Amino acid sequence: xxxxxxxxxxxxxxxxKIYSARGQRGGLKLHxxxxxxxxxxxxxxxxxxxxxxxxxxxxxxxxxxxxxxxxRTAAWAAxxxxxxxxxxxxxxxxxxxxxxxxCGESRGGCAGAPxxxxxxxxxxxxxxxxxxSPVKKPRRExxxxxxxxxxSPPGExxxxxxxxxxxxxxxxxxSFSGLLSKEPKGRRRPPxxxxxxxxxxAPAEAAAEPGQxxxxxxxxxxxxxxxxxxxxx
Amino acid sequence: VFPAxxxxxxxxxxxxxxxxxxxxxxxxxxxxxxxTVEFNHTGELxxxxxxxxxxVIFQREQESxxxxxxxxxxxxxxxxxxHEPEFDYLKSLEIEEKINKIRWLPQQNAAYFLLSTNxxxxxxxxxxERDKRPEGYNLKDEEGRLRDPSMITVLRVPxxxxxxxxxxxTPRRVFANAHTYHINSISVNSDYETYMSADxxxxxxxxxEITNQSFSILCIMQMLCPRSFLWCQDxxxxxxxxxxxxxxxxxxxxxxxxxxxFEEPEDPSNRSFFSEIISSISDxxxxxxxxxxxxxxxLTVKVWDxxxxxxxxxxxxxxxxxxxxxxSLYENDCIFDKFECVWNGSDSVIMTGSYNNFFRMxxxxxxxxxxxxxxRESSKPRAVLKPRRVxxxxxxxxDEISVDSLDFSKKILHTAWHPSENIIAVAATNNLxxxxxxxx
Numbered sequence: 001x002x003x004x005x006x007x008x009x010x011x012x013x014x015x016x017k018i019y020s021a022r023g024q025r026g027g028l029k030l031h032x033x034x035x036x037x038x039x040x041x042x043x044x045x046x047x048x049x050x051x052x053x054x055x056x057x058x059x060x061x062x063x064x065x066x067x068x069x070x071x072r073t074a075a076w077a078a079x080x081x082x083x084x085x086x087x088x089x090x091x092x093x094x095x096x097x098x099x100x101x102x103c104g105e106s107r108g109g110c111a112g113a114p115x116x117x118x119x120x121x122x123x124x125x126x127x128x129x130x131x132x133s134p135v136k137k138p139r140r141e142x143x144x145x146x147x148x149x150x151x152s153p154p155g156e157x158x159x160x161x162x163x164x165x166x167x168x169x170x171x172x173x174x175s176f177s178g179l180l181s182k183e184p185k186g187r188r189r190p191p192x193x194x195x196x197x198x199x200x201x202a203p204a205e206a207a208a209e210p211g212q213x214x215x216x217x218x219x220x221x222x223x224x225x226x227x228x229x230x231x232x233x
Numbered sequence: 234v235f236p237a238x239x240x241x242x243x244x245x246x247x248x249x250x251x252x253x254x255x256x257x258x259x260x261x262x263x264x265x266x267x268x269t270v271e272f273n274h275t276g277e278l279x280x281x282x283x284x285x286x287x288x289v290i291f292q293r294e295q296e297s298x299x300x301x302x303x304x305x306x307x308x309x310x311x312x313x314x315x316h317e318p319e320f321d322y323l324k325s326l327e328i329e330e331k332i333n334k335i336r337w338l339p340q341q342n343a344a345y346f347l348l349s350t351n352x353x354x355x356x357x358x359x360x361x362e363r364d365k366r367p368e369g370y371n372l373k374d375e376e377g378r379l380r381d382p383s384m385i386t387v388l389r390v391p392x393x394x395x396x397x398x399x400x401x402x403t404p405r406r407v408f409a410n411a412h413t414y415h416i417n418s419i420s421v422n423s424d425y426e427t428y429m430s431a432d433x434x435x436x437x438x439x440x441x442e443i444t445n446q447s448f449s450i451l452c453i454m455q456m457l458c459p460r461s462f463l464w465c466q467d468x469x470x471x472x473x474x475x476x477x478x479x480x481x482x483x484x485x486x487x488x489x490x491x492x493x494x495f496e497e498p499e500d501p502s503n504r505s506f507f508s509e510i511i512s513s514i515s516d517x518x519x520x521x522x523x524x525x526x527x528x529x530x531x532l533t534v535k536v537w538d539x540x541x542x543x544x545x546x547x548x549x550x551x552x553x554x555x556x557x558x559x560x561s562l563y564e565n566d567c568i569f570d571k572f573e574c575v576w577n578g579s580d581s582v583i584m585t586g587s588y589n590n591f592f593r594m595x596x597x598x599x600x601x602x603x604x605x606x607x608x609r610e611s612s613k614p615r616a617v618l619k620p621r622r623v624x625x626x627x628x629x630x631x632d633e634i635s636v637d638s639l640d641f642s643k644k645i646l647h648t649a650w651h652p653s654e655n656i657i658a659v660a661a662t663n664n665l666x667x668x669x670x671x672x673x
Contacts, residue, residue, distance in 0.1 A: 006560070010506055013564050026329035026352060027321075030414045030433040032569050035510045039563070042506050 007047040014040035246655055247671040248618045250611055252306055254281075254291070255664035257609065267660035269647055273337040273345065276651040279307050279658055280347060281665055282332025286316040288349055288402070290360060307667055311360050313402035316351040328353050334419050336428070346405070348428065352415040355430050357406035357441060365393040411437045411447045495526070495542045497535070507559045507568060515571035520580040521652075527583055529574040532556060534585050534595065549595045549602065552587045554625050554636045567641050578653045586645025589634065590661045591621055607645060607659045607666040617671060 017036050021028050255265065264285025271280050279291040292310035319328040329352055338346040344361035369391040372380055414432035421428040429450070430437050437447040499508065511531040518527045526537045528545075532553055535545035551572075555562060562568040567588075574585040586592045587604070595602045604621045611618055624633035647660040655670035 007506075010560065010563070017566075025327050026331070027324070027326040027415070031417075031513075035513060035569070038509050039506050046506075 004047055004050040007043040010043035011040060248605060248668045249671050250616045251669045252667040253612050253664055261663045265663040267665060268331050269335050270649040270658050270660050271335045272649050272651055274339050276653060280335045282335050282349060284331040286314055286330030288313055288315045304669060311400040311402050315349045315356060333416060336419050336421050338421060338425060348419055350416050350419050353412055355408040355419060356404050358402050359405045360402045363399045363401060366396045367391045368394050406444050408439055408444050495537050497544045507563055510568050516573040518574055518576060520576050522580055527574050529572050529585055534574050534583060551585055551593055554623055570644055572646050575648055575650045577650050584648055586648055588641050588644050589639040590643040590645055592645045592648060592659055607661040
């Protein structure tokens, strides 16, 4: 349980760093933020793989209201499809524990068991990438990676991992500027409940900007209180 | 008698305070924070860059027979504003003026040349002396005002007259717009005609004469695995003095085929959330001999033999007592501090910084190490620096400092070692300390 608390704390700290990185002078530091995202990923996995998901995480230090519907967090929790055996060995950049659904299932969604609100895996990352928000984004720079692939067989886990990281590079490289597609930098989004309302539309309206969709993907999907904060970018 | 610094073992060296540059005020202006320190190839000049975009060059005095104990002090030679803050309108981002790196070019004539870079732009500066000025112009008077040509009845030849020495710095080249991400290092090729600049994903090769074009010699899009990628890119980027036959038409394939990845297998028992961060390399330096590479990661310094890429030949613990505090250091961002490391002139001793204004030296042959401190308290002329100790727990002895008392805001990231003598420059926030070994 204390691993879980530590992981939880680290997730919180990491998100705070990514959030505050947006406003720092000189622009976002790619290397540092990639490292933070690695830590975030490891901590998230530990948090999810530890037994006994709590019904609701404690409020974040950031303080935005917890109004995100469970499916959002579930989708984030289900970022990658369950790992096949051969991927475990190659994952030296992941956390120490094998990924598995908190329900103890090692494959697929926990549709059978009655899961706590934010644990069930309702959709895989790739699938999610195709529903709701458009995956395609215009390629503006040479370095931009292709959009994440459609639901992949286990063998393509590695590609998705790389694709996710490349997406992160794209996000960080643009210093989130695409997120403020309608606003100049420096203007904060409307206050939190306004942000809430906007949150639902943000992915759609931001879809035109490169890197936008990636913001809905691994890094920014998170436990309840923070998803709002991130989307409120 | 051989020159001090060559072959001298660390235990024979007593480090003494020599000078400190910078204000003593308790409040530190951010612009004054030193961001890079570099001796030139002879050690005659010492350059610093700061967060405010300024470069200050110190020159060593000629040693005077009258004062043999003052072995060549460094005094300000030139100060200039190298970079200004800029605004990238497209990305709505400010570009910091902070000088990330300075690299000297070897001296080929009376002038000195150096490269200085901020996050986006590299500049070649020429620093030259002027000790004469022309007098007796026909068309201008002594104050420079134009004369009425119709009033001139006699022509004369202007002559050069001595004047007080003036040191001017002029930008000779500006290499811009070649990096999407922040430039973290530059390195001059041994042909002195080309140099490399690197950001997190790309390495560009420049010719000094051509500013509107660079060759991208390494562009990393895929992360194979976070740590290998970082190793490869850092290793290639930081220093490449060995390149002899670099042709402008280098292709990416050619470079990759000659890239060696130096990687040590991870120790699974030490695995933590922060393993990637602490194994991330913050500095790489070739030895003067060219046979070894030294790398600095958060907790250690490692020496690698160029011929053996699967593990380092030496590993030195800089401040292993921080290993249990990684979560706090992650929280306060200290875990991202990029410490540099340096070789002494004979490659026998290596030095790197730590917190609390401590810096560490490791003697490679005797395996002894010492921790010293750059502080105002030990800043009396020629005062010998006393070794410091960090208490790991339990009973703290007198003169030891406990880990929890360390001041993490006082970090020594940048140090430099004179190329041939035992003179070191240590940047402690906004102060530059110069230490020399004791002269008897």
